[in-house]
Amino acid sequence: MGTLLEPTTPAGRAGLAALLAEPRRALLAVDFDGTLAPIVADPEQAVAHPGAAAALARLSGLVGTVAVVTGRPALAAVRLGGFADAPGLDHLVVLGHYGAERWDSATGQPIAPGIHPGVAAVRAELPALLASLGVPEGTVVEDKELSLAVHTRRTADPDGVLARLRTPLADLAAAHGLAVEPGRMVIELRPPGVDKGAALTSLVRERAAGAVLYAGDDLGDLAAFDAVDRLRADGLPGLLVASGPVTGEPPVREVAERADLVVPGPGGVVELLEQLGEELATAR
Numbered sequence: 001m002g003t004l005l006e007p008t009t010p011a012g013r014a015g016l017a018a019l020l021a022e023p024r025r026a027l028l029a030v031d032f033d034g035t036l037a038p039i040v041a042d043p044e045q046a047v048a049h050p051g052a053a054a055a056l057a058r059l060s061g062l063v064g065t066v067a068v069v070t071g072r073p074a075l076a077a078v079r080l081g082g083f084a085d086a087p088g089l090d091h092l093v094v095l096g097h098y099g100a101e102r103w104d105s106a107t108g109q110p111i112a113p114g115i116h117p118g119v120a121a122v123r124a125e126l127p128a129l130l131a132s133l134g135v136p137e138g139t140v141v142e143d144k145e146l147s148l149a150v151h152t153r154r155t156a157d158p159d160g161v162l163a164r165l166r167t168p169l170a171d172l173a174a175a176h177g178l179a180v181e182p183g184r185m186v187i188e189l190r191p192p193g194v195d196k197g198a199a200l201t202s203l204v205r206e207r208a209a210g211a212v213l214y215a216g217d218d219l220g221d222l223a224a225f226d227a228v229d230r231l232r233a234d235g236l237p238g239l240l241v242a243s244g245p246v247t248g249e250p251p252v253r254e255v256a257e258r259a260d261l262v263v264p265g266p267g268g269v270v271e272l273l274e275q276l277g278e279e280l281a282t283a284r
């Protein structure tokens with residue numbers, strides 16, 4: 001593969017230039033599912049691309065901050081990514097549950113908020129609601145303790161079932177004070193008040209970052225894209241990367257359209273991270 005470090009927008013080029021000029025002040029954040037880990041039918045079977053942890057480890061010795069920002073519980077991403085015991089990955093931050101939860105490799109302990117009372121109510125009511133809607137085989141509820149996700153990928157008509165579920169799940173979430181987070185063949189019901197954009201901005205401020213790179217693939221990443229746009233408007237250079245599809249599933253158009261750089265799926269993201277690591281190591 002040739003170089004992937006070629007943003008197509010002026011803002012993206014400025015973001016990359018700032019990152020390369022002062023890597024120790026840069027913050028590099030990547031989403032997990034669809035960005036570091038290929039999309040698979042069963043969420044429990046998702047694993048990071050084989051080169052992901054090594055690429056992040058190399059970068060963690062070269063840039064100021066390396067973070068994973070995910071809708072997963074932080075510990076699930078750490079486990080599925082193989083991040084806890086990856087050689088050299090000593091300074092990783094994982095922001096789980098769309099930023100509500102934080103895990104640092106320095107401590108190995110997640111810091112999580114209390115459980116929103118609406119989650120217990122939704123957990124109790126969801127089976128009856130799904131039964132009343134006659135959802136087909138393959139509709140699966142993922143219980144993430146702090147939130148719940150209804151997946152349709154394993155049904156015969158994932159898009160159709162998702163469309164049928166949209167309003168009833170939004171009503172259920174609203175009835176219990178939860179927010180709805182739509183994604184790739186999934187609708188999540190989760191506590192409001194935080195998103196990937198707020199989480200990313202707060203980490204950028206905490207680390208006094210001088211440049212930011214964010215890579216994502218799904219609707220939940222758009223809040224982080226918005227945050228990078230706002231940071232850029234305030235003078236902080238940034239680079240937005242979209243992980244494009246590789247399985248025939250159409251890309252999440254809004255993400256690809258807003259990115260400075262589109263790469264082919266997690267393989268492309270890892271290749272990009274490796275190329276960045278190589279470039280930074282050579283420039284030292």
Ligand SMILES: O=P(O)(O)OC[C@H]1O[C@H](O[C@H]2O[C@H](CO)[C@@H](O)[C@H](O)[C@H]2O)[C@H](O)[C@@H](O)[C@@H]1O
Nearest residue numbers: 032033039040041043046070071072184185186
């Ligand atoms: O923020 P992310 O790291 O992208 O996590 C978002 C959700 O990803 C997972 O679901 C997605 O990936 C599954 C495994 O490849 C796939 O089967 C599903 O269709 C996708 O929506 C995960 O299961 C959710 O909990 C995450 O919130």
